Amino acid sequence: MPVRADARRNYERLVEQARVAFAEFGVDASLDEIARRAGVASGTLYRHFPTRLDLIEVVLGGQVAELVARGRALLAAGGDAGDALATWLRAALTHALTYRGLAAAVMNSAGNSAAAWHAEMFEVGTALVDRARASGAVGADVAGGDVLRLVGAVAWAVRDVEDGDVRAGRMLEIVLKGL
Structure with missing residues (x-):
């Protein structure tokens, strides 16, 4: 209908x-x-x-889909692999900072979509890290999952801090330099 x-x-x-x-x-x-x-x-x-969760899942699902699509577009575009990774990690951090409470709500619900979203984000993020590693833009021992967990840790570290977005940006730049 x-x-x-x-x-x-x-x-x-x-x-x-x-x-x-x-x-x-x-x-x-x-x-x-x-x-x-x-x-x-x-x-x-x-x-x-x-339910509130129904609305949260639609909002968060749409935002995750946009982030994944952006990562896939960066992969398809070619160009500098290090810049593509940094661009996507900045977007992933912004997403994590903006929607942190939503992700926790979905993760704690039964029969949720969070596992699929998590897998898609890790797939794209890992592909970007692998491409950056192959180009020499990041170290040979850098693993995609570790990088994505670092971004999540940065978002977690500033969750209750005044000017957390600014601090998170600075922390991500430290992570990027370390890669």
Whole structure:
């Protein structure tokens, strides 16, 4: 059954406003406020997303898909392998800093999509590291999984720190120099 145009617009506005609210307020952002910002009634939000987790999964899934697509585009574009890796790691860190509470909520749910997202991110990140290693841009002993865990650790280290985004950026630059 085709989705009505107004229902599709409502869905898209809800997802966009949830993305903004979750980035701004974290996983506990008010669902009623998200609905208000999207210009719909709370009942419309709950028809599309019966639970908070349903909405979180859609928002986080979309952001992970964008990050994975960006990594694949960097791989396909060729160019400097070290620059491509650094570009993607910066995007991965921004993602981790912006959506940290969402990822934890999804990871703690039963029957979630997080494992598939995690695998896709590690696949792309590892391919970028492998390419950088093959070009000599990173050391021969650098492993993709280790690099991605370092990025996650940087995001974790600044989670409750004032100016955490700035500090995280500086920490990532140290990691990149060390590679």
